[in-house]
Amino acid sequence: MERWFSRITMFWMLFLGEVQSQDWTKCSTGCTCDGNKMSVTCNGLKNVPNDIQKDAKKLNLEYNSLSKLSPTAFHGLSSLTYLSLFNNKLQTLPPGVFDHLVALGTLNLNSNQLKSLPPKIFDNLSKLKELYLDNNKLQSLPHGVFDKLTELKTLEIRNNQLKRVPDKAFDKLSKLETIxxxxxxxxxxxxxxxxxxxxxRVNSEKVKQYTDGKYFADPDGVTCQGTMESVNKITKENTFQAGCPTTTQQMATSPASTTTTETMTVREKQTKPRMKIFQEELFSKASIFFCQVIFTQHVSLVVIHILAEIPLLHIVCVVRKP
Structure with missing residues (x-):
């Protein structure tokens, strides 16, 4: 009896040891998983698998053939802290695709074919520290697209087709260290x-380049299209467009400056009607004088009426009987 019991005990010990030494749960099709399945790497895919481990921390989807994403592709992966879609064929991102990734710290979208971003696409990624959008075809950015990324430290948007960024685009990125x-x-x-x-100009130490394995500040290296002139050298005075308004950054420097700007706008609106009234009064007096001359010279009423119909002169004469 004791011998039988000891054999059973030994069998269970061996069995449990085998269970602990192997990953008995199958990994997603086309993917490989580490020993505890916290890191998932997938290759040769055209679609994101729908059976990825729910508590996975890291999902590597680099070098696949993903041309589009389902709006719910990552909705069951709320534990992810790292997601890389580097070097795929994504042209668009569906709104809300990242909404459930509340723990995400790194999002890599480098080397795709993105031409635009949906508004509020990153709004739920409040813990994001690194966002990579290099080597795409971005032509514009939605207003406020980075506003919720208050923990962001690194933002890469080089090698795109951006002509401008929205007003106050980076103002909420208080922890940004590298862009x-x-x-x-x-x-x-x-x-x-x-x-x-x-x-x-204000954040020159954050504007960086990466060469030979090193980051270094290079604010002057951000240049205007078609020239080697640095963007940070452009001011209201040397833009090619005349009549640029005061920059938002200058207008928002203090409440006093904002009030002054608003006051100037009101005054400008009030000045135009006053000038118009003045012009009308001046023209009216000139018209009366002209009419008086006509009467003095005894010009016929027919001539007066003919002159009154000329649009260029806009002459109005009041004819009274003597």
Missing amino acids: FLHNNDWDCTSCDILYLSQWI
Whole structure:
């Protein structure tokens, strides 16, 4: 009896040891998993698998053939802290695709074919620290697209087709340490460039390049499209467009400056009607004088009526009987 019991005990010990030494749960099709399945890497895919481990921390979907994503592709993966879609064929992102990734710290979308981003696409990624959008075809950014990324430390948007960034695009990124802006189509002939120019001047130490394994500040390397002029050298005075308004950054420097600007706008609106009234009064007096001359010279009423119909003169004469 004791011998039988000892054999049973030994069998269970061996069985449990085998269970602990092997991953008995199958990994997603086309994917490989580490020993505890916290890291998942998938290759040769055209679609994101729908059976990825729910408590996975890291999902590597690099070098696949993903051309589109389902709006719910990552909705069951709320534990992810790292997601890489590097080097795929994504042209668009469906709204809400990242909404459930509340623990995500790194999102890599480098080297895709993205031409635009949906509004609020990153709004639920409040813990994101690194966002990579290099080497896409981005032509514009939605207003406020980075506003919720208050923990962001690294933002890469170099090698795109951006001509400008929205007003106050980076103002909420209080913890930003590194940003890559180089090799875009920055349009320095437009007044819209003034915000970016001012921002780079104020945050020059954050505007960096990466060469030979090292990061270094390079604010002057962000240049205007078609020239080697640095974006941070562009001011209201040297833009090619005349009549640029005061930059938002300057307008928002203090409540007093904002009030002054608003007051100037009101005054400007009030000035135009006053000038118009003045012109009308002046013209009216001139018209009366002209009519008086006509009466003095005894010009016929027929001539007066003919002159009154000439649009260029707009003459109005009041004819009274003597």
